[in-house]
Amino acid sequence: MSSKTVDKALSILDVFTVETPTWGLRELARNLDMNHTIVHRILTTFEDKGYLYCNPETKKYELGIKFIELNNVVEEHLNISTMIQPIMKEIAVKTGESVVLTVLDEEEGVFVKIVESEQKVRFAESVGKRSALYIGASHKIILAHLPEELQNKIIDEGIESQSKQIPSKEKLMERLETIKREGWCFSEGETFDDVAACSVPLFDSKHQILGSLSIAGPKYRFSQQEGEEKLPALLENVEKLNSILSKVNFPSRRNYLTKKFI
Amino acid sequence: MSSKTVDKALSILDVFTVETPTWGLRELARNLDMNHTIVHRILTTFEDKGYLYCNPETKKYELGIKFIELNNVVEEHLNISTMIQPIMKEIAVKTGESVVLTVLDEEEGVFVKIVESEQKVRFAESVGKRSALYIGASHKIILAHLPEELQNKIIDEGIESQSKQIPSKEKLMERLETIKREGWCFSEGETFDDVAACSVPLFDSKHQILGSLSIAGPKYRFSQQEGEEKLPALLENVEKLNSILSKVNFPSRRNYLTKKFI
DNA sequence: CTTCCGTGGTTCGATAATCGAACCACTGAT
């Protein structure tokens, strides 16, 4: 049982994205196919609580400061800045490239933390970005470790949505098997045109896939060979990270564990 | 008009803090003086949407991955990582200390961004921390620029709550006047025992107080004199920051603008 | 200047979702 009203309210929050971060009242109501009265009531509730902010000049709504506060609660609870970030930093220093922590959530991958190398190729702004599991090394390495039925389902849905990222199902499935066997994955130009990455899997205490750890850098200085050379730096530290992550029980939705995906 | 159901739901989120990040169902219902049925319904709704995560082993709830995602939307919209952080970094490099961006929200100050110096005195984990405006340089400099009636109200409430931070109302009010006149503020051991800070105010396009920018470091290497020496590095960059901040219209609740505080 | 269409915001009776006492099933301590 779920609350219809709260559910509706949260659906409203969902449309505040990086692409469309501000909304007018009626514009929003139209988009959600809702009566503007109810949208208005929910918006003011969010506003009162600091979850939304209504720009007094434009009268448009945007996400509020509360999310900065609550993000901190999450990061603190996960020991991200005290335990996880230092390990990522170490790898970043050793390899001179940026390090990315990705986790599985529902049937997608989410960038949870990015530690940048000093050589500025900024893509830390992609934290929170969510995308399909067949795109990019960081995501494919996760997909490779999921149950085969779920792989099937995800790839089929990808093909249905006409994703350019899937050449053919057979080839992808084969590729995933190779990735799983070898224990790492390299890709270039998939999530971002100019970026290449090298990824290894992260598991929980029961050795079930949780996410991935990646090194990423600009294509021109990051060939497959260079990726391979940086692999040891990743693998050296990934165990430490695993033991930390298994202790905190990461709050991401891994439906495959409960077979919710069938 | 505000939605009672959504309001209730958001009140539930409020109890997930750094101090108490996980809650059991009945424990939470008791704490909020609510029937556990309704708490349960709301919790599952949040869970379905990724705002809460229910640990399957302990059955305890905690904030979910959604807050990492939405925090990113806010930061992106405010150009925090692309525009603001580089300026803060520049100051951090010049002074060798950490740089803190604080904003006014309702009647409190919130740390929105902390850029750490290389000399590791970690307190970046305090991002999102919220505290009263009479505590610490970063907050006092804001308080000093608020309307006098509001200063009165805030200080009176502080005295009422028996805050140790207020010696006497008269002295504090005098102090605030000095701070406002001089345009900067130094403090040590207020927000954190071992930390000293030096702060300057941030204004919006109409020259109304918005927040503050601070340099902070461990007391042993951060006397008032050393703070003063670092002041120019702050002031040099604060204008750039001001012009950026005035463009984005920061989504923090500055009730003093609308006289809501009376 | 007036009309018109758009915006954000409010009202109030019909309607439908919420509420909550009482109820499982389970676990762990006594």
Added chain:
DNA sequence: ATCAGTGGTTCGATTATCGAACCACGGAAG
């Protein structure tokens, strides 16, 4: 074996939500 605690569910009474119709305003077009 009992008991007190937990998370979770049920269902009729209650009450908050819903939404058509309504302002007031503001800018564009005639």
